[in-house]
Amino acid sequence: MTTTTTGDIEKAAGVLRAGGLVALPTETVYGLGADAGNPAAVARVFAAKGRPPSHPLILHVSGADRLAGWAADVPGTARLLAERFWPGPLTLVLRRGARVPLAATGGLETVAVRVPAHPVALALLTEFGGAVAAPSANRFGSVSPTTADDVRAELGGAVDFVLDGGPCTVGVESTIVDVTGDTPSILRPGGVTREDLEAVLGRPVAEGTASRIRVPGQHPSHYAPNAxxxxxxxxxxxxxxxxxxxxxxxxxxxxxxxxxxxxxxxxxxxxxxxxxxxxxxxxxxxxxxxxxxxxxxxxxxxxxxxxxxxxxxxxxxxxxxxxxxx
CATH class of the missing domain: 3.40.50.11030 (Threonylcarbamoyl-AMP synthase, C-terminal domain)
Structure with missing residues (x-):
């Protein structure tokens, strides 16, 4: 059961507009969100997590119709996958649009984008109106949070506002698929399976283990507990x-x-x-x-x-x- 109200959504959107950090629930894990178009706010995300600046962030938008300016182009494969899996635990790697600061992409000319399937996250994105850059709301490399209490215990005062949307229903991060080339490639397995992707596309999907595109979750040590x-x-x-x-x-x-x-x-x-x-x-x-x-x-x-x-x-x-x- 969530404890989030309309007033909470409005307050969280105001925090984002002011350059603050908001922890928001998604169906995968809780994210640490900032205004994706505000380089100073994005820098706060990296500082709060202790995240290396070379590690890109995932941008969250309220729908595929909100990609203008954030992605330079959306190829047919991306449109097909978005139509089937958005909102949902699928992240698409696209060419970076002009609105995306390089600080959010780790200096890359690609950008990772998804539409989360959580009513609280979607309500916030709709109220805010822009894109929210949101990696998992934990210290870099540690176990991802799947409840609001996990976020509070780990990040505490580094977060300006926490939206409590209840426990995450998927529990592992989104699948990341690079659709910038001729053949779609999975850069990180996640909540949408390879079998699901291949069923929709009607062809094999590559595993991008040798890809030069950096995405979240590729560090050798990640998702690690203290033990x-x-x-x-x-x-x-x-x-x-x-x-x-x-x-x-x-x-x-x-x-x-x-x-x-x-x-x-x-x-x-x-x-x-x-x-x-x-x-x-x-x-x-x-x-x-x-x-x-x-x-x-x-x-x-x-x-x-x-x-x-x-x-x-x-x-x-x-x-x-x-x-x-x-």
């Missing part, structure tokens, strides 16, 4: 947990359905569902829960990478990535 995350093959999970616990670690375990009835020697255990909507929606909550329970090590097995399993596995790999400086 160290280690990837373990399912058949080794119980033995690795027991050994780490005996070595003095406070071990947290993501227990897959295949091991649901197995005895686990660990400090804390979360039973994860099959790699579907429920797992994606609860993923970041599981990581935050094991942090709250005092774990210093989290052992997890990757799910099968079909459907939403691809996005879940992507997030877990990056959560387990090397934690070097940006």
């Amino acid at each position: 160290r995350v280690v990837l373990v093959e399912p058949e080794n999970l119980l033995a690795e947990a027991r050994a780490a616990q005996e070595q003095g670690h406070q071990v947290g375990v993501f227990l897959p359905p295949s091991l649901a009835d197995a005895p686990v020697k660990a400090h804390a255990v979360v039973a994860v569902p099959e790699p579907d909507d429920d797992y994606a929606r609860r993923l970041y909550g599981f990581l935050r829960e094991l942090d709250r329970r005092g774990c210093d090590l989290i052992l997890v097995s990757l799910p099968a990478e079909a459907g939403l399993g691809a996005a879940i596995a992507n997030r877990l790999r990056r959560a387990a990535g090397p934690r070097t400086s940006a």
